[in-house]
Amino acid sequence: MSEQDKKQIDAATGVEVNAHEWDGIQELNTPLPRWWLWSFYACIVFALGYVVVYPAIPFRHSASAGTLGWTSRGELKKELASAEIARAATVKALADTPIEAIDPKSPLMRAAVEGGKAAFKVNCVQCHGSGAAGSKGYPNLNDDDWLWGGNLKEIHATLEHGIRQPGDDATRISQMPAFGRDQLLTAAQIQDVVSYVRLVSRQDPATASAQQGAKLFADNCAVCHGTDAKGNRTLGAPNLTDPIWLYGGDRASLTATVTNARAGVMPAWGQRLDPVTVKMLAAYVHSLGGGE
Template identity: 65%
Template structure:
């Protein structure tokens, strides 16, 4: 039979063990702390019964209250959808060319398009629609196929080079160097001429030779002054906006190999109202054109500007 040992200074029973002369006191927990602890245990048990809390192999417990965070989210989503329904219905009923006539609906379309842009378009065009190499800057006023609301809607709806869509934007530039249409030296002459059009280099002898080659091979699409042709989606070569770069290396690569960028046909992913909102937002960024501008044909290519 063990004998309890009492710590003399405190009068408290010890635990019966010691380390290097140090003994542990068996001090009882405060009553208030114990009751708080018991209350927490009771609360935890009650919570597990009322709310979903216990994990399982396929799904967790549902709880007697029937509440779930997913259920709350679904209710919030349904409420948001109901709030948007009148606006979406109005957008469906309004031809896109009539949107500017309704300032309130136009503002709501731009706001909705901004949100849709962040979800669908930012990976290629950037968070500020500034674009990058091969992806057009949607803020400038340079458009391959037109920057009116109807033009932008057409591009968004049917995309660029989308198989199976008869109205997709579609064009092809010959790979002049790769396919042997022009020799390497002739490609360099054309590059010199193209760069001279936008003042990137002086019009020297190489540019003069390139001018003749340009007239024989490129004028049909880009025009006699190199200002482009929206009927063919041919970019303006006389400005200083370049989709794939304006230095010699970049233009040489373009003339030699050509480019064939693609963009989804969003009518297979988004509803018509959302496409209208996206068109309104892109149009509002700063480069959008009014309806006095010549519109692009239905069977064409890229959404926005640059070479």
Template identity: 70%
Template sequence: MSAPENEHAGPRVDEPTGTSTMGHEWDGIEELNTPLPTWWLYTFYACIVFAIGYCVVYPAIPGIKEGSHGTFGWTSRGQLASEMDAAKAARAPVLAALDATPIEDLPKNPELLAKAVAGGKAAFKVNCVPCHGSGAAGSIGYPNLNDDDWLWGGTLTDIQTTLEHGIRQPGDAATRTSMMPSFGRDGILKPADVQDVVSYVRQISGQEPGNASAQRGAALFAANCVACHNPDGKGNRMFGAPNLTDKVWLYGGSRTAITETVTNAHAGVMPAWGNRLSPATIKMLAAYVHSLGGGEAFAATAAPAADAAAQTATSTGQ
């Protein structure tokens, strides 16, 4: 780098542009002294003033333990808390009405029922979607809540009790419990006998024609299965025993799937939500599940008081 030829004459003016130079030269390239536009400078200064004002008014400067609070006292957390309180206050009348209304009386109040269904839909997305899916269609081992096949009953009361106490939930004395024997694993039936029972089940569910294996399976079914599934194979809600004559299967209806079920059985667990969610939220969830298409009228399936606790759940399928 070389200095200008005449240091006392000041920066040289670039003849083509008429702009003075900065007095710097690199390999014959000189830097022109081109000032920033005035509007840009004013905008920059305004931003500085705004930033200083923002730091004074709002929390902006971090510290070791906490940041600055700002003279307005505003925080995003405080705003969120205020909005949450407002939403809670808006919901309070609906929640109070739900607390005061027995769930079997919800259909008598269509407006409250509609609000309960809407609230239950939101609660379902938060708590139930991981197992039952966003559309409540379920998957292998997780019941489809849209159909009308229920292990324990599909009235509002049934669904409410299942939500409160769950299925095979450890620590809940009122949980819905049923236990199918593992006929193959425990040696109750030989492998050939298991296949005969599978043939019979697939026959009564309309998946296979009758044959000699199914005939042998009918006798085995009568000796080992009718106590829970009933002689016609249509199940018993008192025991949570599924209907084996339809084509709705919780763990699959193929020969392989039914063989696995008869051999090793299944014992899925549904959480007891009674100690996690409020009673009003439980009612809203029950109303939403009941509204999906498979809900049953209370009068059609109401059980005697002594059996009501045993006939409750939201699980569907076999």
């Protein structure tokens, strides 16, 4: 019997049937479409060519270099170099111009704000939050309440020299006495001072305790916070008459503040970042809405 005679042909389609079967089911030996075969062969040829031209074969400690010498790292290096050239003029202009002298509506200021936004995400969100709203002990940078001043020059100085940073002679320094811990006031007197602060901040009504606290405030606190309790930016003393509180304005938080004092710290970014980046940070912080 010839091979042709051994072949089983499906009566319905006229196509050869494969000899194997599964549970009585057989499949047709239908040839693949020619277009699919030629596409498959083309892919094989392309893959062989790619392996030769581009880095593709992994070795133990390296990989094939490819005849073109192309690498993704090389492309990235070129793109970074191009970007550096493109921003060089902007960086130079920022370096040469005092921050307060930059026109707020100029392209240079817009570039500074965008650069500062990126730098803020890397360096500042850990304390001030991604939206710069801050948290207890870390100021909200979106409002218009500033310990050391909120114009561009003052923000830049705060960023550059930090707050209470050793090794920087121009760092922002303020020192609030620990009235309770150092026994400058009694516990009862501290409560009177707290009553007065809550009165001037319009949280509590006038009381005998607040009246007594007014005299204690004048004798012990007005030298920094002012006789009107509106603070002094030269000394970093906060305004106590508004509803904005760095450590909380409730009685318990105010009692803790007066008793033990507060002494927050911020890095002197001038020691960690280049001068242009510090300027860009100042521009971004100023642009958030609370800058003066």
